[in-house]
Every structure is written in structure tokens, then in C-alpha cells.
Amino acid sequence: MSLFDVNDIVLALHQARDEWRDSQRRSREPGSREFPSRDALAGIVESLKGALFPMRLGPPDLRHESEDFYVGHTLHSALQSLLVQSRLELRYNARHNPRDAEAIDAEGDAAVRAFAAALPGIRRLLDGDVLAAFQGDPAARSVDEVLLCYPGILAMVHHRLAHQLYGLGLPLLARIVAEIAHGQTGIDIHPGAKIDAGFFIDHGTGVVIGETAVIGKRVRIYQAVTLGAKRFPTDGEGKLQKGLPRHPVVEDDVVIYAGATILGRVTLGKGATIGGNVWITDDVPPGASVTQASLQNAPQHRAA
The missing domain is CATH 1.10.3130.10 (serine acetyltransferase, domain 1)
Structure with missing residues (x-):
């Protein structure tokens, strides 16, 4: 004698699938x-x-x-x-x-x-x-x-x-x-992200690169770096607007160290160095070096 009443479970799962298909306007017609x-x-x-x-x-x-x-x-x-x-x-x-x-x-x-x-x-x-x-x-x-x-x-x-x-x-x-x-x-890279030649992710675990991110040539990033969105605009009905540019632009030869979080449609200028564990929501000039200490002394690069 079976320990499981499989037939009843199969029937209940069938009913659950039908409910889902009806709610999503999916066809119940036989097919591939x-x-x-x-x-x-x-x-x-x-x-x-x-x-x-x-x-x-x-x-x-x-x-x-x-x-x-x-x-x-x-x-x-x-x-x-x-x-x-x-x-x-x-x-x-x-x-x-x-x-x-x-x-x-x-x-x-x-x-x-x-x-x-x-x-x-x-x-x-x-x-x-x-x-x-x-x-x-x-x-x-x-x-x-x-x-x-x-x-x-x-x-x-x-x-x-x-x-x-x-x-x-x-x-x-x-x-x-x-x-x-x-x-x-x-490593979570949205397939929409545009990444130019010579890109290097070192170690990598926890890296997140959003859909509209743009990354230039010879960029290097380390583990736990986030190139994310700062906010999610909605339309008049309160629904998320999809496809808008909302992730960072990283120009050529930028290095981003472990744990850095860069949010919004900001630009990291060519050759900039972003230190570990910083939180950036504003543009960084070309060649700049941003660390936790510099964030504390430079209001244009706010730390959250």
C-alpha cells in the first residue's frame, strides 16, 4: 500500500494549474x-x-x-x-x-x-x-x-x-x-547592460550590473560591487516605467573596488578609481579617486 495518495495530489495540482492559467488568460487547449x-x-x-x-x-x-x-x-x-x-x-x-x-x-x-x-x-x-x-x-x-x-x-x-x-x-x-x-x-549581469572590450570582474561574488548600465573599455571591478538604480519612476497609474536609463555609466579605465555601490544614472569619469565600501549617487570626475575619507570631506559625493 502506498504511503501517498498520488492521484488526489495529481488532481489538486491540475486544479491549481487551471486556476493559474485562467487568471493569466492562458490557453487550456492541448498543444506543445x-x-x-x-x-x-x-x-x-x-x-x-x-x-x-x-x-x-x-x-x-x-x-x-x-x-x-x-x-x-x-x-x-x-x-x-x-x-x-x-x-x-x-x-x-x-x-x-x-x-x-x-x-x-x-x-x-x-x-x-x-x-x-x-x-x-x-x-x-x-x-x-x-x-x-x-x-x-x-x-x-x-x-x-x-x-x-x-x-x-x-x-x-x-x-x-x-x-x-x-x-x-x-x-x-x-x-x-x-x-x-x-x-x-x-554574478548578476542583466543581458541589456552594454559592456565594452577588456572587462575584468575579479573574484566576482555578489556583483550586480543593471539593465541600462553602460561600461567602457578596460574597466575592472571587484566582488560585491553594485551598479544599480537609485529609484524606480512610475507612471500616472503607479506602475513602474520600464526601459528608462537608470543605471550608471562607467567610462574607460575605471577601477571599482570591493563593496562599492553606485546608484542611478551617474557617470564615473575616465580613469576614476572608486574605493571599497563607498556609496555614490553623483557623478565622479575623470581621474578622481573616491574613498570613504574623501566622501566625508566632499559633499558632492554623498555617502548614505
Whole structure:
């Protein structure tokens, strides 16, 4: 005799799902999956990482002479899977605004073709990120160690892929890719954030970079840094206004040390250094050095 009355639980869960679907105006009609799969995206990203860095993130038995064959085979499979997921997202987006199925599929095809064409550029950006980490960390013994071991690089691999998807009109896929890295590294980068070349996150745990943040070249940040929003404007009905620029702009060659919190659409000028555990809500001039002591003596950089 079973300890559990599974049939009653199955029925109760069915009723709970129906209540949710009714409240969200979801269809109860029989059919295939309605929206993208996190597990499928995880597999796609793993394949893409192998295709981008075959001899380091690819299969352990791969040899140089079969590198191109592996990359071609892996890319074909990953992109076909990505095409399925892109169509699911676009159909999901059109559920309250019906569109022609062929037009949706054509949009998904175009997005994945553009994503595939961007992969060599993404590889070059990531090479720059890896080199910045190697040059910026005296503990790094090789660029290979950086790629294989550094959580900041893993987060940036995901971000470079996710940002491309985000820009191609696939924000849900992008967010899933970003959140997989967030769960693995503790580094939370919204896929909408614009990050230029040579970016290095050292250690990384607890880093938060918001959707509308803009980061220049050769920027280095440490663990527990937040590039966040100061406030969340609402419309006349009290609903949050989405998409407004609300996160910091970090210009080239800025260093931000551990625990710093920078909030709002402020600008950290080129070459500025932001000390640890400071709270900044105003612009910082190029080349400035901001510490807790300087905050106490400079009202233009308020400490909360």
C-alpha cells in the first residue's frame, strides 16, 4: 500500500494549474510547449562555449586536426536548438496579439542567423576579457587558467551571448542565459547592460550590473560591487516605467573596488578609481579617486 495518495495530489495540482492559467488568460487547449526551456538553453550555451573555445571548453578527447569538424557539428546542432527556442519565445510574445505563424518563424530564423554571424566577434571580445583578467591579476598563471577557472570570465561568456540575444529581440532567452551564469557564479549581469572590450570582474561574488548600465573599455571591478538604480519612476497609474536609463555609466579605465555601490544614472569619469565600501549617487570626475575619507570631506559625493 502506498504511503501517498498520488492521484488526489495529481488532481489538486491540475486544479491549481487551471486556476493559474485562467487568471493569466492562458490557453487550456492541448498543444506543445508554450515557452522556452531553461534546460534546453543550458545545453545550447554549453555547446556554444565548446564551439567558441574548442580546445579548452570542448570535449576532453578533441584533437587539433578535428577541431573544425567539431565546431561545425556542434554549431549546427546548437543553432538548430536555438532556433526552436527562439520561435517559442516569439510565439509566446504573440499570445495576446496574434501574428502569422510564418512571419514569427521568419523573425526567429533571422535572429538566429544574425546571432550565428556575431559569434566570431563575440569570441574576439572574450579573448580581450580573458587577457584583461590575466594582466590584472598577479595570481593568474596563464590565460588558460583564467578561462577555465575564473567565475568572472564564465559570467562574461554568458553575458556576451545573452547581450547578443537581447539585442536581437529575444530578451527571455537572454535572461535565461544570464541567470544560468548568475546561479553558477553569484554574478548578476542583466543581458541589456552594454559592456565594452577588456572587462575584468575579479573574484566576482555578489556583483550586480543593471539593465541600462553602460561600461567602457578596460574597466575592472571587484566582488560585491553594485551598479544599480537609485529609484524606480512610475507612471500616472503607479506602475513602474520600464526601459528608462537608470543605471550608471562607467567610462574607460575605471577601477571599482570591493563593496562599492553606485546608484542611478551617474557617470564615473575616465580613469576614476572608486574605493571599497563607498556609496555614490553623483557623478565622479575623470581621474578622481573616491574613498570613504574623501566622501566625508566632499559633499558632492554623498555617502548614505
